[in-house]
Amino acid sequence: MRRTQAIAALAVVGLTLSACGSDDGESTSGGGGGESGGEVEVFTWWAQGSEKAGLDALVKVFEEQNPDFTFVNGAVAGGAGSNAKNVLQSRLQTNDPPETFQAHAGAELTDYIEANQVQDISAMYEENGWNEVFPQDLLDLLTVDDAIYSVPSNIHRANVVWANPSVLQKAGIDPSTPPASMDDWIAQLEKLKASGVTPLSIGMDWTQVHLLETVLLAELGADAYTGLWDGSTDWASSEVGAAVDTYAQLLSFTNTDRQNLDWPDATQQIIDGKAAYNVMGDWAEAAFQEQNQKFGTDYVTFPVPGTDGTFDFLADSFTLPVGDINTAGTEAWLQTIASPEGQKAFNLAKGSIPARTDVDASEYPPYQQTAIESFANDTIVPSLAHGAATPVAWLGEITAAVSKFSADGDVEGLKSGLVDAAEKNLES
Template identity: 65%
Template sequence: MRVNRKIGMMVAGAAVTAFTLSACSGNSNGGGGGGSEGGSSDSEVEVFTWWAAGSEKAGLDALVGVFDQQHPDTDFINGAVAGGAGSAAKDLLQSRLQANDPPDTFQAHAGAELLDYINAGQLQDVSSLYDEFDLREAFPADLVDLLTHEGKIYSIPSNIHRANMMWSNASVLEENGIDPEKTYNSLDEWFADMDTLQDAGVTPLSVATAWTQVHLLETILLSDLGSDAYTGLWDGTTDWEGADVTAALEDFEHAMSYTNSDRDGLDWPEATQLVIDGNAAFNVMGDWAIAAFEEQGKTLGTDFNAAPVPGTDGVFDFLADSFTLPVGAPHEAGAEAWLETISSAEGQTAFNAAKGSIPARTDADPADFSEYQQTAIESFAQDTIVSSLAHGAAAPVATLNAITDATSKFTSGASDLAAFQSELASAVGTD
């Protein structure tokens, strides 16, 4: 796997995003039953995720099925909260950790987002589990390096996702004289076709609430700057106030001019649905979106197409869902049982086949996965890997929050481009 080495320290440690208090109600999922009253340290495991609906819940359900088979004496307690990318659950997790009331384990994005929790002493080192579960052999060495922070590892990945994907409705494009299989070498080529669509009264590009706009922003920065300079935004070698960033932000502004007016009231599934229903032509979203198409009977290459965001072919904008072991986890043995399942070949195959992501393990059989997933497995093995901003890999929580606030101000018309660029520089601490 060819990796941009500048991201090594940025993607140190695995990262967190989110979790919920719903597990406190005692609800369970996946046949594990309710939590054992006054149970022993391995009788149950409270698992916090943001996998509450759609393909994400389907993936979780499949994973719980494997967990029940591998650890039948441990009850799974489902703590899941709705909200794209876990945004609705971050405050809940923070409150529980600060109150010394952690869940047994929680879903976490691999990356710099976790550094706040590592520095606060709220996570345990799980390096020994990598040895116990033979994960150093199962996972690519480069991935293990990216998950390592100051010699320690703080989470175990259950999957790999690609953020820089563009989805399109084949019929909408054909009806407007655009080849649905057309590839774009640059944003300018893409914008030209979106001009055609807009002139025809079609919504060219669907987006949703602020985090999806940050997702679009990162892919445009990646397209215009290239992988090295994009990574430089996070390690300090690229000037946020530079002319090349200004040009990329102008392209972001241009892209936003093609989007749906109701965007701030939607989350990613609704934005993706606009493309599925033919009410928009394109959508930029991670490859978890493919399950939304397929579960509605849509066929890749016939009803819809998927390609890297224009200008990013050969680059894999990386994020991974992973799980942690918090300090003070009340059922530590149960948490370790969950970590064993999510890292196992059986668990990763079941989970990723349902969710649309690809396994972190290298011993998975590509034949067990869809056509798109097989291409993603190939791309992850050969493309340059960079870190996703919107999904916790590139920057700490406070930085992402500041970037999100600045982006929301800009796209709502509350600031101009110069102010936006200055606020981004300030958010990253480079102004």
């Protein structure tokens, strides 16, 4: 009796201890900190697929331009960057910054700026004439209190609808003329539903936030949409409420297993002809290319109805962290990022478009050509779901509200959740 109890107690203690000690942590390459101009550790979450290919292409250009420096890959994989961000945060706090790290351009950087973890690099912009080669709209969105803290490496567009023309034709819809407004689009979705396909495919929480953001943009227009993020547009207004209603209506046309799918699964439904429309950023282009789909015949794209003439942008960018780093190495990396060669090599491999406007669009594939043209001519607005519009905390609360709505379908709850999130984050 006594022995069994002792053994049982031991088992419990042993399990508790092993559970406490099972975290073996992420092993990060301990580069950096050298004053001899040698190593440049670049911290990203580009660890696989087209992102990895883009990084490799960029490194090649970097090593050609800067033979003295050694590139050290500090990539941390997983969780769409959330793992990397948590690792980065603990490194920054223990004063062990990499030479440079990837961050979404725009409001997501404010957390690092407020914590005094990145340096102002507007001087580099002036020295190198970058103010002339990047579009003014983008520079405005990158500027915080008259200072710029990062160099954009690539641009993606978020307000893109991907469609399968043969599915549309079967339902009696002409794929060559995209719907002009949200109302037209919803009318089409109803037709598609009657024809027995999934009208609009979607995936887990963040893809729903992505859809919500494009609906807000379509219903409110570029100015009022941008105003949502600085408090000049009221979240409790009837216009925002109506947009949220439209979003709820769109969600009713989506696949019921949305929570189970990530974006590639939702996009795959277009390729497989199981769904007619999908709203996703233009990194989806890589998925179509990998499966030899032909732009214009196997798939078509157009801006989300009601957002024509607006470019809902997100960008990756690189920073100059505060701390004991090889500053010359960081500057060399940023120079490569901003250079025409660097932008071209990276974006051709990743399937995005360059942030510079002085590029020859004809070198890019057909979809990217349309994006390059829009980027040069359209109004540029910041993306919510991808960190350009708000700091991380606000986006987190919006995501929580959207996820709750996906489960309970309570539109009023979603509206009040969005209003609460805005109040909390605008006051602080």
